[in-house]
Amino acid sequence: MATVPLIPDADAEADAAVQTVFDDIRQTRGTDFINNFWRALAADPPLLTATWTRLKGVMGPGALDPLTKELIYVAVSTANGCSYCVHSHTAAARAKGMTPQQHGEFLAVLAMAMQTNSLATALQVPVDPAFEA
Amino acid sequence: MATVPLIPDADAEADAAVQTVFDDIRQTRGTDFINNFWRALAADPPLLTATWTRLKGVMGPGALDPLTKELIYVAVSTANGCSYCVHSHTAAARAKGMTPQQHGEFLAVLAMAMQTNSLATALQVPVDPAFEA
Amino acid sequence: MATVPLIPDADAEADAAVQTVFDDIRQTRGTDFINNFWRALAADPPLLTATWTRLKGVMGPGALDPLTKELIYVAVSTANGCSYCVHSHTAAARAKGMTPQQHGEFLAVLAMAMQTNSLATALQVPVDPAFEA
Amino acid sequence: MATVPLIPDADAEADAAVQTVFDDIRQTRGTDFINNFWRALAADPPLLTATWTRLKGVMGPGALDPLTKELIYVAVSTANGCSYCVHSHTAAARAKGMTPQQHGEFLAVLAMAMQTNSLATALQVPVDPAFEA
Amino acid sequence: MATVPLIPDADAEADAAVQTVFDDIRQTRGTDFINNFWRALAADPPLLTATWTRLKGVMGPGALDPLTKELIYVAVSTANGCSYCVHSHTAAARAKGMTPQQHGEFLAVLAMAMQTNSLATALQVPVDPAFEA
Amino acid sequence: MATVPLIPDADAEADAAVQTVFDDIRQTRGTDFINNFWRALAADPPLLTATWTRLKGVMGPGALDPLTKELIYVAVSTANGCSYCVHSHTAAARAKGMTPQQHGEFLAVLAMAMQTNSLATALQVPVDPAFEA
Numbered sequence: 009m010a011t012v013p014l015i016p017d018a019d020a021e022a023d024a025a026v027q028t029v030f031d032d033i034r035q036t037r038g039t040d041f042i043n044n045f046w047r048a049l050a051a052d053p054p055l056l057t058a059t060w061t062r063l064k065g066v067m068g069p070g071a072l073d074p075l076t077k078e079l080i081y082v083a084v085s086t087a088n089g090c091s092y093c094v095h096s097h098t099a100a101a102r103a104k105g106m107t108p109q110q111h112g113e114f115l116a117v118l119a120m121a122m123q124t125n126s127l128a129t130a131l132q133v134p135v136d137p138a139f140e141a
Numbered sequence: 142m143a144t145v146p147l148i149p150d151a152d153a154e155a156d157a158a159v160q161t162v163f164d165d166i167r168q169t170r171g172t173d174f175i176n177n178f179w180r181a182l183a184a185d186p187p188l189l190t191a192t193w194t195r196l197k198g199v200m201g202p203g204a205l206d207p208l209t210k211e212l213i214y215v216a217v218s219t220a221n222g223c224s225y226c227v228h229s230h231t232a233a234a235r236a237k238g239m240t241p242q243q244h245g246e247f248l249a250v251l252a253m254a255m256q257t258n259s260l261a262t263a264l265q266v267p268v269d270p271a272f273e274a
Numbered sequence: 275m276a277t278v279p280l281i282p283d284a285d286a287e288a289d290a291a292v293q294t295v296f297d298d299i300r301q302t303r304g305t306d307f308i309n310n311f312w313r314a315l316a317a318d319p320p321l322l323t324a325t326w327t328r329l330k331g332v333m334g335p336g337a338l339d340p341l342t343k344e345l346i347y348v349a350v351s352t353a354n355g356c357s358y359c360v361h362s363h364t365a366a367a368r369a370k371g372m373t374p375q376q377h378g379e380f381l382a383v384l385a386m387a388m389q390t391n392s393l394a395t396a397l398q399v400p401v402d403p404a405f406e407a
Numbered sequence: 408m409a410t411v412p413l414i415p416d417a418d419a420e421a422d423a424a425v426q427t428v429f430d431d432i433r434q435t436r437g438t439d440f441i442n443n444f445w446r447a448l449a450a451d452p453p454l455l456t457a458t459w460t461r462l463k464g465v466m467g468p469g470a471l472d473p474l475t476k477e478l479i480y481v482a483v484s485t486a487n488g489c490s491y492c493v494h495s496h497t498a499a500a501r502a503k504g505m506t507p508q509q510h511g512e513f514l515a516v517l518a519m520a521m522q523t524n525s526l527a528t529a530l531q532v533p534v535d536p537a538f539e540a
Numbered sequence: 541m542a543t544v545p546l547i548p549d550a551d552a553e554a555d556a557a558v559q560t561v562f563d564d565i566r567q568t569r570g571t572d573f574i575n576n577f578w579r580a581l582a583a584d585p586p587l588l589t590a591t592w593t594r595l596k597g598v599m600g601p602g603a604l605d606p607l608t609k610e611l612i613y614v615a616v617s618t619a620n621g622c623s624y625c626v627h628s629h630t631a632a633a634r635a636k637g638m639t640p641q642q643h644g645e646f647l648a649v650l651a652m653a654m655q656t657n658s659l660a661t662a663l664q665v666p667v668d669p670a671f672e673a
Numbered sequence: 674m675a676t677v678p679l680i681p682d683a684d685a686e687a688d689a690a691v692q693t694v695f696d697d698i699r700q701t702r703g704t705d706f707i708n709n710f711w712r713a714l715a716a717d718p719p720l721l722t723a724t725w726t727r728l729k730g731v732m733g734p735g736a737l738d739p740l741t742k743e744l745i746y747v748a749v750s751t752a753n754g755c756s757y758c759v760h761s762h763t764a765a766a767r768a769k770g771m772t773p774q775q776h777g778e779f780l781a782v783l784a785m786a787m788q789t790n791s792l793a794t795a796l797q798v799p800v801d802p803a804f805e806a
Binding site: 009011012051052054055058059084088089090 | 355364381382392
Binding site: 612617619620624639646 | 674675676677679706708709710713714716720724727728731732735736737741742744745746748749750751752753754755756757758760761762763764772774775777778779781782783785786787788789790791792793794795796797798799800801803804
């Protein structure tokens, strides 16, 4: 259960801002499917609009390839313990071509980072001057 | 200051396990420089050996390119708030070819993930059945 | 499922310390309802007593208004990924008058903080001397 | 030290996008002071512009009072362990009228949330149906 | 639902590396039961092997007693909000002799650490020179 | 720098509540040294009193030995990225007899937990019914 109602299509039609975002999600992704995240955010139309607009720009074409962006997203979502986000962005990574070998290697890097993060913090290692920008 | 002493080269020479790892770090990276993380870990030689051996394997050639692995590493390190790790792996990403444009785009994806993670968690959005593996 | 049994009213009656806390929760909140958090904590009566006593004092009348306190609580709970706490304190915020507009604005501030937190950490921005107390 | 250079005013003048944001920060806040966060973000002008524009909107007048927004910000920043953010937003809270009594009470709520978050998670307390939206 | 399939025994038999790990888990623990974590990791046999081999060594006999190791594990898992890990390692702690009194005291220490962590961070307390190693 | 002033002994004498806590810290620990955490908390005497009183009780004699409690404390502090807390409780663990071997083994368990936490979360492993309390 969510802490807000999930807006169904019928209610989206009643709010121009929500309808505009739902239409753009469908057009951008080439599917009629709107996942629950956007239906929950639609409880607050200005937040829905701001979040979708920014996401569309950030995850669109740029200097990093689309799969790399999804892997960064899954990494952050895992560290933050966001179950929904792990599910949705792992599915997105697969849709963007992630192979089982790449998934396994991603998990290995993730687990490696988690453990050396904890060691560097527990040991309070001072930053080497060589790393200065 | 660290919570353990940072082992200088002179002390490393006195412990065969530490010396072996330090030699391998130098050979693998093609530099004489040993950063503080390994000098701190050297306070416990078995942990040093296990961590370096695993890291060398995980971050070596594989199904993901080296820069992607470093970006995943920086993403996790940021979410965990590990200052040392952010510095060392941002430097590593630059050494592996990260351009300022890629850095900026990485930061945008990272910040996007952080905000949608918090929204999905605050809204307690239920996972869509469509995301099931 | 919880990692400890949830203590039902019948068992609470058998332990004076638990019964005292359950009675006080009911009287303080003006309802017969005891939520699962307290029924789980009742597995350890001293911890139940210490936690309830402190919570009652901290969340009672003071220098901050009750809704502000609940919003701080939901913010921390979200950052920590505590599903139970997000649910219970979002419900509490509504009970204390949170409007949908305030909820939406709260979510926007939360998401904003998450993203600038990650940017400040990834950029390792040095603290400005002007912020010193 | 930051992982990117902090852009001084002289360099900001050379980039129209950066100069526009710096000018707007100064005008909005009524001070000539630009804190380091923005000077670091200026390494990537599009990210600087997007972040400032959104922050200005989110933290501006709305359904929640300015001090409440800053307290939510400090709460999230503390849970995320962002030292820079804790400093800058504690200073902002003071500038918006936070009294020592309010600061002490904020800290008490924050610490309370942290402890009950951990207890609910360690006990894996199931969400009460009564909390459903 | 997991983001990868959980490998049943029939499929494990078809992969020598997975079968070897599953056999070793059964022999080491003296039970036929293989919990879901290993069945999920089996989707990537090299990661399964590396993780099990390291876990077996780290959690085996050493300078800390087995129960202490499990309590450290539950503490980290709680702070990271890992529901699966809290369940599995709380069960393991009980199997290794944790009494209800010890569980209650563990929870009290955990909650205490969470609250003073947040206070030290929110107050940005400078490290005392006396704590230097 | 802290976000509040650190209260020196001269100012503590002027506030009966602060003086009482400082006296009790000195008597309980058998040393004249008051570390910065308490001098920062003294900015809010009621919070200082509540925190010290609870800490003294929780960390005192009980069902878990003193060193185990400190290790749990360092584990949580590391996961939360609290630099001050890692320093102060690693020092406390040493004062309570932690050997270098125990420290190394603690770090290995900590790093192990961090990595399996991330794997269980990234894989979204369902909890085995066998773990139900």
